[in-house]
Amino acid sequence: MQLAFADWITDVLKVGCRASHAIESQRGTIVASVVVGAASLVCVASAANGQVVWPPIPPQPTPWNALQVLEPVPFVQRWEMSGIEDILPEDTPVKTRLQPGYEIRGIRAGAWMFQPSLTAGGFYSSNVFASPTDKHDDMIFRLHPSLRVDSLWERHSLSVQADVESESYLNNPGLDQVNASVRARGRFDLWHDTAILTNFRAAHLHEDVGSLSSPAGAVQPTPYDFYTGDVTYWRQFNRLSVSGGMRVDSYDYGPTRAQNGSVINQDSRDGQVYVGHGRLEYVFSPYLGVFAAAEGNRRELRGLPGRSFSSDGYRTLNGVNLELSRLLKAEIAVGYADQMFDAASIARAAGPAYRFLLTWSPTRLLDVKFRAESTVTQAVDTDVSGIRAESLQLGFDYELKRNVIVSAAAIYERDRFFGQIRNDKVFATLEEVRYMLNRFWSVSLRHQYINRESNIPTATYDRHEVGLNVTARF
Numbered sequence: 001m002q003l004a005f006a007d008w009i010t011d012v013l014k015v016g017c018r019a020s021h022a023i024e025s026q027r028g029t030i031v032a033s034v035v036v037g038a039a040s041l042v043c044v045a046s047a048a049n050g051q052v053v054w055p056p057i058p059p060q061p062t063p064w065n066a067l068q069v070l071e072p073v074p075f076v077q078r079w080e081m082s083g084i085e086d087i088l089p090e091d092t093p094v095k096t097r098l099q100p101g102y103e104i105r106g107i108r109a110g111a112w113m114f115q116p117s118l119t120a121g122g123f124y125s126s127n128v129f130a131s132p133t134d135k136h137d138d139m140i141f142r143l144h145p146s147l148r149v150d151s152l153w154e155r156h157s158l159s160v161q162a163d164v165e166s167e168s169y170l171n172n173p174g175l176d177q178v179n180a181s182v183r184a185r186g187r188f189d190l191w192h193d194t195a196i197l198t199n200f201r202a203a204h205l206h207e208d209v210g211s212l213s214s215p216a217g218a219v220q221p222t223p224y225d226f227y228t229g230d231v232t233y234w235r236q237f238n239r240l241s242v243s244g245g246m247r248v249d250s251y252d253y254g255p256t257r258a259q260n261g262s263v264i265n266q267d268s269r270d271g272q273v274y275v276g277h278g279r280l281e282y283v284f285s286p287y288l289g290v291f292a293a294a295e296g297n298r299r300e301l302r303g304l305p306g307r308s309f310s311s312d313g314y315r316t317l318n319g320v321n322l323e324l325s326r327l328l329k330a331e332i333a334v335g336y337a338d339q340m341f342d343a344a345s346i347a348r349a350a351g352p353a354y355r356f357l358l359t360w361s362p363t364r365l366l367d368v369k370f371r372a373e374s375t376v377t378q379a380v381d382t383d384v385s386g387i388r389a390e391s392l393q394l395g396f397d398y399e400l401k402r403n404v405i406v407s408a409a410a411i412y413e414r415d416r417f418f419g420q421i422r423n424d425k426v427f428a429t430l431e432e433v434r435y436m437l438n439r440f441w442s443v444s445l446r447h448q449y450i451n452r453e454s455n456i457p458t459a460t461y462d463r464h465e466v467g468l469n470v471t472a473r474f
Contacts, residue, residue, distance in 0.1 A: 062281075063187070063234045066243035067199050069279035069293035070317050072331055072357055090364040094397035094405060102403060102436050104473055111152045116474055119144035119165075123446075123467025128172055129219060130210020130461040139170040158186045174257070177206040177221045193237070197245070199230040210461060212379035212387075212415075215256060215264045222266060223254040232277075244278040251382050268309060269382035271301035289321040291333075301382060303343075309384050311346075313339030317353065331357040337376035339386060347419025349386020351376045365399040369409075386418035395430075403436040424454040444469040 059065075065073045089097045098104075107114040122141040129136055144165040151158040162182045169175045181203035188196045206221035207214050214222060232245025251273075253266035277295035284290070296314040303309035319333025338350040353375040360368045371393040378386055395409030413426040428451070434444040446469060451462040 062241065063195060063197060063236075063243070064185075066197055066232045066234045066245065066279055067230050067247075069243070069277045069295060070315060070335075072355070073281075073291075073321075093359075094365070094367045094399050095407065097399075099402045102439050105439055107474060108152070113150045113152055115148040115150070117146045117148075118472055119146070119469075121467065121469055123465055125463060125465045127461055127463040128169065128175060128209070130463060132457060132460045136172065138172050138175075141168045141170070142166065156186070156188050158184065160184045174220050175209065177223075178204075179206060180204045194233075194235045197230075197232040197234055197243075199228070199247075201226070201228045203227075207380075210463075213383050215266065216458070217258045218256045218264055219259045220257045222256040222264075224266075224269075225252040226250070239283045241281045242279070245276070247275040247277065249273040249275070249381060253382070268302050268304050271299065271310070271382065273381045274298045274300070287323045290319070291321070292316075292318045293335075297381075299381060307345065308342040309346075309382075311339050311341040311384075313337070313349075315353075317355070319355070327361050329359045331355065339376075339378070341384065346384050347386060349376055349378065349388075349418045351388055367397045369393075369395050369397075385420065388416045388418070390414045405434045407432045407434070422454060422456050422459070424452055424459065426453075427451045440472060440474060442471045444471070 059072045059074050060068055061074055065071060089099050092098075104115055107116070120141075120143045122139055124137065124139055126137045127135045128138045128140075142165065144163065146161065146163045148159065148161045160183070163180065165179045167175070167177050181201065183199070183201040183203075185200075186198045188198070190196065203226045204223065205226055206223050208221055209218055227250040228247065230245060230247040232243055234241070234243040249272065251270060253269045255263045255265050258264055275295055275297045277293075279291065279293040281289060281291040294314065294316045297312070299309075299311045299313075301309035315335065315337040317333050317335035319331055322330045322332070324330065333355045335353045336351070337353055338348070340348050340350075354373070355375075356370075356372040358370040360370075362368070372391070373393075374388070374390045376386065376388050378384075391411060391413035393409060393411040395407065398406045400406050408431045409429065411426070411428045413428075415424040415426065417423070428449060430446070430448045432444055432446040434442060436442040445467075447464070447466045449462070449464050452460060454460045
């Protein structure tokens with residue numbers, strides 16, 4: 001079994017997840033191989049189903065934000081990249097800071113650095129089918145081996161990450177799933193201030209039951225293969241940074257099942273999404289910066305006989321970044337989104353959008369974060385229901401000790417669906433305590449709660465999830 005797993009990993013690295021379907025049918029082989037091959041435990045908590053900002057995602061530093069032009073960027077990293085390595089740990093965000101003695105060591109082999117990790121564990125869910133009335137609780141066991149490989153070249157850089165995540169349900173094996181992903185991200189320096197950025201990913205994934213994009217009536221996760229490739233040109237002219245690029249996403253969905261055992265075919269969502277994107281940033285001083293970002297897309301989806309799911313659209317976002325003091329940082333941005341479908345029967349999704357971010361650090365041990373956002377979007381690129389989502393999020397990260405981090409967040413969101421009478425309200429909370437024993441081991445306890453209220457009764461549900469996490473890395 002160990003040899004089979006090793007052969008499978010080799011194939012994945014060579015062809016980019018070509019064997020991802022085989023993973024699901026060989027779940028026992030993968031789990032057994034990982035247990036034999038590693039002596040560590042970790043549980044990763046599942047994502048809640050908030051539409052816009054849940055779970056919180058660390059901002060992308062320069063120049064990698066050129067691949068995600070509409071995402072926020074840490075202001076200090078855009079001001080002076082050359083001084084980043086000299087920033088003290090206590091001047092970095094509480095959630096992501098690395099204290100001396102707790103850094104990842106890794107395994108160096110020539111010009112490469114290997115960082116393996118393994119996660120395994122379990123959590124309790126009070127409503128695994130996201131049902132409004134017929135609630136079923138269960139224990140879910142997770143296993144998540146991961147390997148990251150980074151180049152140590154003086155010029156250019158390449159990072160490859162491979163992940164496998166297995167979920168096994170104690171009482172509802174129909175919800176079991178195995179996700180696999182291989183991602184390669186490269187930076188090729190043309191000059192000291194000019195680079196070609198690339199990002200390629202191949203993955204076999206699942207849409208969870210109860211998520212906004214899960215088919216109505218589904219009682220099993222919806223499998224799909226996802227492939228993406230992005231090539232971007234980035235250049236910095238002193239305080240001005242510009243970028244432009246192209247991305248292609250490809251989706252191939254498998255069928256899922258309804259409660260009565262019937263097959264729910266999802267072939268209509270298969271297809272490609274073509275995206276062009278660009279971003280411009282200018283930093284006036286350590287306290288003020290401005291940016292403008294835009295992306296346009298063409299979605300070529302299979303659709304149904306006589307009804308196309310394809311569409312054209314764009315999104316823009318323009319704003320300012322402020323560092324009012326060492327304690328207070330903010331971003332204020334406004335924009336517009338428009339998605340026009342080829343089929344006249346599908347409502348156009350269009351409207352203004354805004355984003356307001358605020359980070360207040362009254363001490364170096366505490367970060368308080370507030371986020372208000374309104375955007376016109378879709379649950380996923382292959383979904384034909386436009387959504388206007390408005391959300392508020394408040395959270396904090398507190399360094400109780402150098403190796404103990406306490407985090408909590410609450411989110412309120414309102415989702416209004418274009419062309420439908422559906423309106424949803426979402427309230428969710430997340431609490432986590434993370435204890436780092438040393439540079440190799442950490443333990444965390446997490447609880448999250450989500451409550452979705454909808455004028456469509458079948459879309460209403462609430463769910464608690466509690467998990468004990470143990471992490472091992474090298």
